[in-house]
Amino acid sequence: MESFERFNGRRSGEGKTVAILSHGFGTDQTAWNALRPWFEARFDVISFDLAGCGPQGAQTYDFERHGSLFGYADDLIDILDELDVRECTYIGHSMSGMIGAAAAVARPDLFERLVIIGASPRYLDDDGYTGGFRPQDLDQLFDSMRANYQAWIAGFAPMVVGVEDSAVVADFSNTLFQMRPDIALNTSRTIFTSDLRSLAARVSRPVHLIQTAHDVAVPVAVGHWLANAIEGATLDVIDASGHLPHMTAPDDVMRILEQRLAGTAL
Amino acid sequence: MTTSDSDALAALCQFARLASHADLVMAVEVDAGGRATWAVAAPALPSSSFNLARSGLFEHTWSGEAVEATGFRLPSAIIHALEGLPTHLLYVPAPSHAAPLSGLLLLWRSAPAPATLTAQVPLLATSVARLLSARREAARGAIVRNQFLDLFESVPAGIVLIDGDGVGAAVNEHAAELLGCAAGNHRAADVAGPMRALRQRCDNHADLALAYSAQMNNDQFAAKQNWTLGERTFEVDTHPVRGNGAHGRIWLFTDVTADLLMAAELRRLASSDPLTGVPNRRHFEESSAQIIAAREANGRAVAVLMVDVDHFKKINDTYGHPVGDEVLKVVARRCRDALRGRDLFARFGGEEFIALLAASTVDEIPAAAERLRSAVAAEPILVDGERIAVSVSVGGAIGEALPGGDRKLLEALISRADEALYEAKTSGRNRVRMAALQPDLVVP
Numbered sequence: 001m002e003s004f005e006r007f008n009g010r011r012s013g014e015g016k017t018v019a020i021l022s023h024g025f026g027t028d029q030t031a032w033n034a035l036r037p038w039f040e041a042r043f044d045v046i047s048f049d050l051a052g053c054g055p056q057g058a059q060t061y062d063f064e065r066h067g068s069l070f071g072y073a074d075d076l077i078d079i080l081d082e083l084d085v086r087e088c089t090y091i092g093h094s095m096s097g098m099i100g101a102a103a104a105v106a107r108p109d110l111f112e113r114l115v116i117i118g119a120s121p122r123y124l125d126d127d128g129y130t131g132g133f134r135p136q137d138l139d140q141l142f143d144s145m146r147a148n149y150q151a152w153i154a155g156f157a158p159m160v161v162g163v164e165d166s167a168v169v170a171d172f173s174n175t176l177f178q179m180r181p182d183i184a185l186n187t188s189r190t191i192f193t194s195d196l197r198s199l200a201a202r203v204s205r206p207v208h209l210i211q212t213a214h215d216v217a218v219p220v221a222v223g224h225w226l227a228n229a230i231e232g233a234t235l236d237v238i239d240a241s242g243h244l245p246h247m248t249a250p251d252d253v254m255r256i257l258e259q260r261l262a263g264t265a266l
Numbered sequence: 267m268t269t270s271d272s273d274a275l276a277a278l279c280q281f282a283r284l285a286s287h288a289d290l291v292m293a294v295e296v297d298a299g300g301r302a303t304w305a306v307a308a309p310a311l312p313s314s315s316f317n318l319a320r321s322g323l324f325e326h327t328w329s330g331e332a333v334e335a336t337g338f339r340l341p342s343a344i345i346h347a348l349e350g351l352p353t354h355l356l357y358v359p360a361p362s363h364a365a366p367l368s369g370l371l372l373l374w375r376s377a378p379a380p381a382t383l384t385a386q387v388p389l390l391a392t393s394v395a396r397l398l399s400a401r402r403e404a405a406r407g408a409i410v411r412n413q414f415l416d417l418f419e420s421v422p423a424g425i426v427l428i429d430g431d432g433v434g435a436a437v438n439e440h441a442a443e444l445l446g447c448a449a450g451n452h453r454a455a456d457v458a459g460p461m462r463a464l465r466q467r468c469d470n471h472a473d474l475a476l477a478y479s480a481q482m483n484n485d486q487f488a489a490k491q492n493w494t495l496g497e498r499t500f501e502v503d504t505h506p507v508r509g510n511g512a513h514g515r516i517w518l519f520t521d522v523t524a525d526l527l528m529a530a531e532l533r534r535l536a537s538s539d540p541l542t543g544v545p546n547r548r549h550f551e552e553s554s555a556q557i558i559a560a561r562e563a564n565g566r567a568v569a570v571l572m573v574d575v576d577h578f579k580k581i582n583d584t585y586g587h588p589v590g591d592e593v594l595k596v597v598a599r600r601c602r603d604a605l606r607g608r609d610l611f612a613r614f615g616g617e618e619f620i621a622l623l624a625a626s627t628v629d630e631i632p633a634a635a636e637r638l639r640s641a642v643a644a645e646p647i648l649v650d651g652e653r654i655a656v657s658v659s660v661g662g663a664i665g666e667a668l669p670g671g672d673r674k675l676l677e678a679l680i681s682r683a684d685e686a687l688y689e690a691k692t693s694g695r696n697r698v699r700m701a702a703l704q705p706d707l708v709v710p
Contacts, residue, residue, distance in 0.1 A: 068313030070343035077342065078320070106342035108351070199346060 003078040007048040008056055011083075012040055017112075018085050019043035022076065024094025024118070025191055026160070026176045026184075027244070028054040031093065034250035038257070043089065050096065051075060052183040053175070061183045069095065069194055073102035080110050089261065091115040093246060094217070095187075098196045101230075105202045113206040115257065118243050120218045121196045121226065129197070130221040138192050142185065149181035159216055162242030172244065200229035207233040208260040210253060214241035234260060271401035272306055275394065279308040279370070282390060285383040286356075288372040290348045293360075295398050296367035300324065302341075303365065304401070309347055316341035323357045324367055330388040332356040332378050340373075350375045356384065360391040362398035370394050424500075424519030426461065428454050430512050444500070444519055461517070469494040485511030498523045539613040541591055542598035547620075550612035554622045554676055557610060561624055569631040569664040570679040571621040572687040573601060573638065576657045576695040578617035585652060592649040593656055597642055601658075604641035605634070620680070628664055628703070635660045635698040643696055657696035661687025664703060 003009075010029060013019070019039050023031045029047040032039075039045045050072060052061035065071035076099060080088065090111055092100040097119020104111040123131045124138070144152045157173040176184065207230045211223045220237060227235035236256045242248045275293045283291040292307030300319025305311060318324070322338040335352040345351065354377060358370040370390060378384060418425060424441030428434075435454040442449035445460035465474050474491055481487040488505035501522045507513035537549035545553070561568050575581075575597055582590040594617060601619060602611050614620040621638070625631050639660050646653040663682035665675050682701040690699040 062315075064315035065317070067315060068343065070313045070341065070346065071315060073342035074316055077339070081320075081339070102342045102346065106340070106345035106351075198349075202349070 003075060003082050004046075004048065006056070006060055007051070007075065007079065008054050009046065009048040009079065011044070011046050012036075013043050013045035014041060015039075015043035015045075017043055018088040019045050020076070020080070020085075020088050020090045020092075020100075021045060021047040022090070022092040022096035022100060023047075023050060023053070024092075024096055024244075025187060026053075026157075026172060026179070027093075027247075028057075028175050028178070030171070030175070031244070031247055035246050035253060035257075038250075038254050039091075042261075046079075046083065046085070046088075048079060050099075052179060052187050055178065057178065057183060058180045061180075061187075063186060067186070067190055069099050069190065069196065070102055072096075072099040073106065076100070076103045077107055077110070080107075085110065087112045089113055089115070091117070092119065093117045094119060094243065095191045098194065098199070101199055101203050101207075102196065104205050105199055108204050111205045113208070113261075114203070115208045115210065115260065116226075117210045117246055117253070118212070118215055118218050119209070119226070120222045121200055121229075122194065123192045123217070124195075129225065130219055132217070132219040132222065133192065141192070142189060145181070145185045145188065149184065150177070153177060160243045161248060162212070162214060162216060162244075163240065163248050165248050168244060168247045171247070197225075197229070200226055201231070203230050203233075208256075209233055209235040210238065210245065210256055211235075212238045212240045212242055212245050212249070215243045217243045236260070271397050271404060275397050275401065276306045276308065278390060278393060278397070279306060282370060282372065282387050283308045286372055286387050287374075287379060288356075288384075289350075289352075289375045290344070290371075290373040292344070292347075292371045293394050293398065294318070294368060294371060295362060295365045295402065296369070297365050298367065300367060304398075304405075307344075307347055309349075311343055311347045313343040316343055318367070323369075323371070326357070328357050328359060330356070330358070330385060332372065332374065332384060335373070344371075344373070348373050348375065354378055356387070358388045358391050358394070360394035360398065362395045363402055365398065365402070368395065368398050422520075424517075426457060426517040426519075427507075428457075428515040428517075430507070430514040441517075441519055464495075465493065467495060469496070485515070492522065492526075493519075499526050542595050542613050544598050544602060544619075545610070545612040547612060547614050550610060550614070550620060550622070551676075553610055557622055557624060558675060567625050567628050567631075567664055567666050568675070568679070569623045569625060569634075569662055570676070570683040571623065571631075571635050571638065572614070572661045572680070572683040573619040573621065573658050574660075574687055574691070575617035576659055576691075581654060581656070585649070585654065589649045589652065589654075593647055593654060596647045596649075597656060597658065600641045600644075601638050604638045609634075625664075631662055631664050632698065632700050635662045635700070639696065639698050659687055659690040659695050660698040661685065661690050661701070662698065663701040 021032045023029055028049045032047055036045065051066045088111060090100045097116035098121055100114050100116065104114055120131065123133045125131050125134060153173055153176045157176060158169050161169045161172055209223055209227055211218055213220060223235050223237060227233045238245050238249055238252045240249050246253050279291040279293055290307060290309065292305050294305040295303050296318055297303055301317050302314060305314035320339055332354040335355045338355060352373040352375060354374040356372040360369045362368040418438050424444045425438045426441050427436045432454055435452045435457040437447060437449050437452060437457060439449045445464055447460045465471060468474060474493065477491055486506055490501060490503045493500045493502050499522050501520045503518040504515060506515055537545055539546040558568055581593055598613065605611055605621060608624065610622040612620055623631060623634055639658055643657040646655045661683045663679045663686060665679050686699040686701040690697050
C-alpha cells in the first residue's frame with residue numbers, strides 16, 4: 001500500500017472492474033472531478049497524484065527517477081501490484097497517456113484497455129512528423145518558466161485550457177501553483193523532450209484515443225499518428241478547443257466513453 | 267577516465283550479448299537499497315534511473331544459468347530497451363564499491379539456445395565490478411575537482427597551489443592579480459619568478475628574504491609572514507598540503523591592511539587619554555619600562571617629572587568643568603611641545619601629568635623641567651573669551667638605569683618626584699623642585 005498512500009491514492013465507486021484515472025501535467029487527481037461520478041457508477045475507481053504533483057508533490061518527486069516517463073510508469077505498476085489489481089481500464093490524460101502506454105508495454109497483463117486523452121509521443125517536429133513544437137519554442141517555454149514561474153502560469157494556463165472557462169483556468173492555475181517551480185520545470189523538460197514513438201507500435205492492448213480539434217500542446221496530426229501507430233486504436237476528435245477536454249468538455253468525453261467502453265464495465 | 271571506464275563497460279555488455287545471444291545486456295550499479303545509480307546497456311536504455319528493489323533479482327540465488335522471466339518485475343525502461351517482453355533472464359552479481367547489488371543483467375525475448383557461451387559470462391563479474399568501481403571513483407573525483415575549483419575561486423584570499431611533484435602550480439584570480447600573471451595552471455617554475463618579484467617589491471623584503479632563506483630546502487616548513495607593499499599588508503601563509511610537503515605546498519595571500527589599521531586604531535584608543543590626546547597612565551607604564559630597559563644597556567640617566575596644574579580646583583569652580591577641560595588640553599599641548607620627541611609625556615590622572623626623560627647628562631634635566639614650567643606660564647590660556655592665567659608646579663627626580671632595575675627604579679623615581687612636587691607646591695607653586703641625587707639611584 002506504500003506507493004498508493006505516498007501518491008495520495010483515492011479509491012471509490014460501485015463497479016467491480018478497476019478504472020485507473022491518471023492526470024496530466026500541471027493538474028492533480030482533482031482534474032477528474034467532472035468525470036469521476038460517471039466512472040464511480042460503473043467502475044472501482046482508483047486515482048492518485050503523479051510524482052511532483054498534488055499537495056505532497058515535493059515529497060514524491062525524484063529528479064533522477066522522474067527524469068524520464070518510465071519512472072512514472074514504474075510508479076503506476078508499483079501501485080497496481082501493491083493493490084493487487086490484476087486488470088484495469090486505464091484512463092490517462094496528457095503525460096499520463098504515454099506513461100500508461102509504457103506501463104502497458106512492460107506489463108500488458110495489467111491493462112485490459114487504455115483511454116488516452118490529449119497525449120503525444122513527441123512534442124518536437126521531426127522529419128515526416130508534426131509534433132507542434134520547434135526547439136526554440138521549447139527553449140522559450142523553459143526560459144519563461146525559470147524566469148518567473150507565477151507570471152508564466154498566468155499566460156500558460158488560459159492558453160492550455162483553450163476555452164473561456166474561468167473556473168477551469170482557476171483550477172488549473174491552482175494546481176500549477178501547487179507544484180514546486182523547479183519540479184514543474186524539470187517535469188516539463190521531461191515531457192517536452194521525450195520521444196516515445198517507438199513505444200506506440202509495441203502497445204498490444206486496445207487503445208482509445210481522444211483529443212480536441214484545437215489543442216495547443218497536441219496537434220490533431222499527433223492523434224492521427226498515434227492512431228496509425230497503435231494497432232487497432234480508435235481516435236475520437238472532439239470538435240472543440242483546449243488541452244483539458246475532461247475538464248472543459250466532460251459531456252463530450254462521457255459520450256465517447258459510453259460508446260468506446262460499452263460492455264467493459266458492469 | 268569516466269569515459270574510458272564506461273566505454274569499457276559498454277564494450278563488455280556488447281561482448282556478453284554476442285557470447286550469450288541475449289537480446290539485452292546491461293551492467294548496472296545498484297546501491298544497497300536496490301536503486302540503480304548508473305547503467306549502461308546494449309542496446310541502449312532510455313533511462314538508467316530505476317529501482318530494482320522489488321524486481322526479484324536480489325532474492326534469487328544465481329548459479330550462472332538463465333531462468334524463466336516469469337515472476338520477475340523489471341522496470342519499464344528495461345522492457346522498452348529490450349523491445350519486447352523477456353522470457354528468460356540471468357543476473358551476474360558483481361558487487362562494486364558502495365554499490366553491493368551491482369551486476370550484469372542478461373535478458374532474452376525467447377528461450378536461449380543451449381550452445382551459446384552463456385556459461386562463460388559469469389567470469390566477467392570481476393571485471394564488471396572493477397570497472398564499475400573505477401567509473402564511480404572517477405565520477406566522484408570529477409565532482410570533488412569541480413567543488414575544489416569553485417572553492418578555489420570563491421575565497422577572498424589569493425591562492426597559489428604547488429603540486430606535490432613541484433612541477434605544476436595553480437593560481438587563482440586573486441593571486442593572479444597580485445602576482446601580475448594569468449590565473450589557471452602554470453609550470454611551478456613560471457610562478458616562482460612573479461612570487462619572488464612580489465616579495466622583493468615589499469618594504470620588508472630584507473626581513474622576508476632572511477625568514478625564507480633559512481627554509482630553502484625544507485619542504486615541510488610552515489610560516490606566516492606579513493608582506494608590506496606600501497600601504498597594503500598581506501599575511502602570507504605557506505604550509506605543506508595536509509601537513510606533508512609530498513602532497514604539495516599552498517601559499518595563501520590574505521589582505522590584512524584593514525585589520526592592521528583597525529588594530530592600530532584600537533591600540534591607540536586604548537593607550538591615549540581621550541581628553542588631552544596624550545598617552546594615558548597605562549601607556550606610560552608600559553612604554554617607560556621599554557625606555558628604561560633601553561637605557562640600562564649603557565647605564566645612562568633617566569628622570570621623572572611630575573607636573574601638576576596649580577589651583578586647578580579654583581579654575582573649575584570659577585569657570586566650570588568644560589573650561590577646566592579646555593585648560594587641561596592646552597597645558598598638555600604646551601608641555602608636549604616643550605619636550606623633545608623622544609621624551610615620554612602622559613596624563614597621570616586629574617590635573618597631574620608625568621614625563622620620563624632620557625638624558626645624556628644629569629644637568630640637562632632641571633633645564634628641561636624649567637622649559638616645561640615656563641612654557642605653561644608664558645601666557646594666559648584663552649577659553650571662551652576668558653584669559654586664564656595658568657601655571658604648573660614641577661617635581662623631578664633623576665636616577666641611573668641599571669640592568670634589571672627598571673620597575674623598582676621607576677617606582678622610586680615617581681615617589682621622589684612626588685615629594686619634590688609637594689615641595690614646589692608648598693614653596694609657592696609655579697616652580698621646579700628637583701629631588702636630591704641619591705647614591706642608591708645614581709652611580710657617581
